Structures are given as C-alpha cells and as structure tokens.
Amino acid sequence: MPTVIGVRFKPAGKIYYFDPDKHEINFNDKVIVETARGIEFGHVVVAPKEITEEEVIQPLKKVLRVATEEDNEQVKINEEKENEALRTCQDKINEHQLPMKLIEVEYTFDNSKIIFFFTAEGRVDFRELVKDLASIFRTRIELRQIGVRDEAKMLGGIGACGRVLCCHSFLGDFEPVSIKMAKEQHLSLNPAKISGICGRLMCCLKYENDVYMECNKGCNKRAPQAEIKIEDYEGDFDLTKLED
Numbered sequence: 170m171p172t173v174i175g176v177r178f179k180p181a182g183k184i185y186y187f188d189p190d191k192h193e194i195n196f197n198d199k200v201i202v203e204t205a206r207g208i209e210f211g212h213v214v215v216a217p218k219e220i221t222e223e224e225v226i227q228p229l230k231k232v233l234r235v236a237t238e239e240d241n242e243q244v245k246i247n248e249e250k251e252n253e254a255l256r257t258c259q260d261k262i263n264e265h266q267l268p269m270k271l272i273e274v275e276y277t278f279d280n281s282k283i284i285f286f287f288t289a290e291g292r293v294d295f296r297e298l299v300k301d302l303a304s305i306f307r308t309r310i311e312l313r314q315i316g317v318r319d320e321a322k323m324l325g326g327i328g329a330c331g332r333v334l335c336c337h338s339f340l341g342d343f344e345p346v347s348i349k350m351a352k353e354q355h356l357s358l359n360p361a362k363i364s365g366i367c368g369r370l371m372c373c374l375k376y377e378n379d380v381y382m383e384c385n386k387g388c389n390k391r392a393p394q395a396e397i398k399i400e401d402y403e404g405d406f407d408l409t410k411l412e413d
Contacts, residue, residue, distance in 0.1 A: 175215025183341045188231040189217050199236035208279040210244050247276040258285055261301050269293045273323050282309040288320050321367035335372050346370040350378045
C-alpha cells in the first residue's frame with residue numbers, strides 16, 4: 170500500500186494526498202508540492218500513513234521539499250501582493266462598471282498565476298478586465314466565479330450558534346443538505362431559522378441527521394387519544410376535574 174501525507178492549502182480547505190518520497194515529514198510541517206495550478210505551499214494535516222490503492226487519485230504527485238525559511242518569507246510577500254491586487258482589481262471593476270463582487274485574490278506560490286474569486290448574479294463579460302489585469306501584473310490571470318456558500322467559506326463570519334462558521338473553520342467539503350433533514354429533526358421550517366448567513370440551509374443540519382433517522386425508525390407513531398364514554402362509567406364523578 171502507498172504511503173501518503175495529507176496536505177491543505179487553506180485553513181479549512183480540502184485535503185489532498187501526496188507522496189512524501191524520501192523526505193522526513195511530520196504533522197504540522199509546511200511543504201512545497203506541485204499541483205495542477207503550479208507550485209504550491211501547503212500545510213501537512215495528515216501525518217504519513219498507508220492507504221489502499223482505491224483511495225489514491227492518480228497520478229500521486231511527490232513532495233518537492235519541506236518548506237524553508239525562504240519559502241515562508243515568500244508566502245508573506247505573496248500575501249502582501251494579494252492585498253494590493255485586490256485593491257487594483259476592485260478599481261478596474263468600478264472603472265468598467267461590471268456587475269460583480271470581488272471576494273478574494275490568490276497568488277500561486279511561484280507567482281505563475283493570480284486567481285480572482287468573485288460572485289455575480291449572472292454571467293459577466295470580463296474580457297476587458299482580464300486584459301487590463303494582465304497588462305498590470307504581467308502574469309497569467311484567472312477570474313473564477315463562485316457561489317454564495319464558497320463566499321461564506323472564504324470570508325468567514327459568526328453563525329446563529331455564536332461560533333465561527335463551520336465551513337470557514339474546519340469543513341473541507343460541502344455536503345448536500347436538504348429540507349427533509351430539518352423535517353426528520355422536527356425543526357421549524359422557517360427559512361430564517363434553518364438557513365446560514367449564506368442564505369442556504371445550514372451545514373449542521375447534516376451532523377445529527379443519521380441519528381435522528383435511526384431513532385425515528387424505532388419510535389412508534391403517536392397513538393391516538395383514547396375516548397372516554399360517560400355512559401359506561403359507574404359511580405359519582407366531578408365534571409370540573411374532567412375539564413382540568
């Protein structure tokens with residue numbers, strides 16, 4: 170069975186497997202790996218372990234190296250560049266009067282590409298915007314439209330429970346959530362009470378759904394109330410007690 174490590178590129182991002190090769194890698198280390206987007210800086214969240222061939226998504230890429238101090242400095246430089254790129258792109262969006270909301274900017278570790286994440290109600294013709302950005306930054310530009318759940322995951326916030334949003338703090342992937350789950354848990358179907366700040370059904374409806382489904386299977390339906398026929402009752406009785 171192959172030995173792999175689990176790497177995240179964002180605090181609550183999806184976990185990807187990589188071959189540690191001959192490097193000595195431990196949990197919480199920082200590593201440099203090659204991805205479909207280019208060279209990336211990642212955080213080891215799963216220590217080296219063996220998995221089955223079925224769990225591996227081929228091709229399994231190897232870790233290039235354990236991150237050095239220079240690599241850590243490069244990440245800080247990229248973060249400063251991202252802040253500047255965010256302001257520049259927003260100015261260009263305003264200049265072209267495009268109906269889009271800029272959410273986040275991300276540089277790849279090797280600066281080979283800049284990705285601009287945005288939301289919009291429909292399709293946006295941003296060809297002129299891409300030309301402007303490419304002429305300013307002199308690198309590959311990608312504009313990626315995301316949904317409202319991804320927006321909440323990136324920006325974060327506080328949920329109705331008073332805690333940081335699950336998607337922003339630990340959920341790596343979004344799982345399907347349906348109104349049926351709220352019904353199984355006998356929750357109010359008021360959209361304001363079962364929706365997150367993204368406007369979609371709360372992810373936490375999924376957490377205990379399986380337990381509720383099992384419990385509901387084992388519980389009998391509520392029995393109808395028995396009827397009392399007064400003519401069948403022998404003896405004295407007080408009607409006021411029946412009213413209570």
